[in-house]
Amino acid sequence: MLDGEKLSHIVSQGCRHYQFSDAIRQRAWVEINHAALAHNIQALKALLAPHTELLAVVKADAYGHGVIKIAETVLANGATWLAIATLGEGVELREAGITAPILVLGATNTAIEIEAIAHWELQPTLCTIEQQQLFQKTMARLGKTLPVHLKIDTGMSRLGTRWEEAPLFIEAVHSSENLEIASLYSHFATADEQDLTMTHLQHQRFKQALAELKQRDIPLPKLHLSNSAGTILGQAFHYDLVRVGLAIYGAYPAPHLEEKVDLKPVMQVKARITQLKTLPPETGVSYGHRFVTATETKIAVVGIGYADGIPRTLSNNLKVLVNGQLAPQIGSITMDQIMLDVTHLTNVQVGDVVTLIGEDGSDRLTVDQWANQLGTISYEIMCGFKHRLPRINL
Template identity: 40%
Template structure:
């Protein structure tokens, strides 16, 4: 039997559930909430996170690819599962069989999707994606009517939703542009609704976490929170304030153990390149975690970890599987003591946004990297 790893990601399922309920309270009861669980639930574990959200009342989930939707169905997750990156040809039959709802943005695959729906005796709800300035996936508004008409004309398909995405909702300098995009979305969506099947109106959804906080008028029929469900508000100061009021709780920690304690004299170089040289007799803790665990090498000499409830600096270049912390001021630290790279210990806390700011990225990337590179351990009343 394999031994436990030195380091692992710890995910608090109770925090995930609490975050979902906090965001749920922010929108009107009639507004649906799509729990975005793509990218392995931002590194938190796809099935476990979706299960926590489902137990909190989620009935719609956003994934990136068919494989993620299949995993959720295999785990017993009910409700609507929207495939945000659409369908590759080889995934169409599986998507229909698993009753997934694909996002569509081009005509090419609709005929194949329709044929599979008819063969399997099902009706597939599709969500039509508009590009209103993101410059990513989506059909240009001028061509959206033709695509909506094609959906309405094909057997086995129905227009379940119309969506777009805000590229600048977290930018305080882009408020007017965001409002213009929202107004344009409403105009285009209203025209598309006239092309839908009689008696049905597709759900309109555009608000991500930032828009959900900053622009309540954009909640429409459904909102799509992502980062806020995992305990972090978007970067803009206004959403941060709202996030604090909601008591969002970061759900992920990255923890390890002290592998070795050693004494070094003054003038001793540490790690590759000797980018740090001791200026005094120094006590070091060698930690079995490095960039192979998703911890950025760019944080060498630029970050801290928590040991014995206190912040201590990392020294020298971060290695593939190890790094070193200066514990000169903590003589009580011993081999086997817990080390927290992300999360809380005692009264101290290191967040993903702090680590992101120290090497010019965003909390989303930090969470995804840690989650992808480490074994998960789930805690909380809902952990099994």
């Protein structure tokens, strides 16, 4: 029995990342397998040359897995750097006592952000001459030196100075008294595709920029180019760091890369049956009656819905596992609940656990299956599970 003080604490904190598992497994939750996470880090590190460090990308609340516990586990198992997208994400890690170097991948364009980055000892990405000027002016005013990471656009056409202009940009930062170049990097756009023509072209552009720096007698800092796909492809793309996001969570950037490294899924999504009922034939189910029973049908109501991250567009196309048995979801997915057809299942009771993502018995349901059905990517599915689903760290 949970005491009132602990229950009050759970409610007040929104059940975000707490481990009071008996209480918060009553409706729906996400389980995070840290043994699988540790396995993935070690499997990926085995692909690297001895001098290459693993930078774990933990932005977006560690792709929906719960950033603090994920950061602690990846660092304990051999990752030496972390990367996030926003200033707030970096502050959250520092406030939790994480002392590892943290790279901010997003762009910073105001003095107040720069001051906060310096205060929290984060390491920002610079993409333009205008940023270099603002950073230098701000850090000179503070009387401090800041390590910065310079991004070159070799073909992603997102953040970064284009490779043709990179030497002038890097030279400007190199000459800045209050800025210290910690690394130089770029990002692959198509490394997860089987046709690596563009990947090799981006690599060549990156090497071209490095050669021009050598001609200008600018010493090379740490270099990094590879995302998860580039890391799995091989050491030719690795340099001093690799930035691994998706793969540490046990998902593959593409099916053809699965044979190159053994990864284990870290996330499982589960909920409970909250009611059972039997409906007569020709009975509509859920909003809009997008499903109508053909025969007498036993349905289970499950306490999870689109407000938790189950895409409504999966309505009538989702399968789940109940006691190791596959069951179809029927009717429109609603904000807080879904309905299942459990007519054919045996021994189904209120309170039984329903597995939406994960393993139960001999079957496994994956984020890739959802992504394929929806025409999207596994990243979006993982990041979609909302914070009202407690993260249970196993």
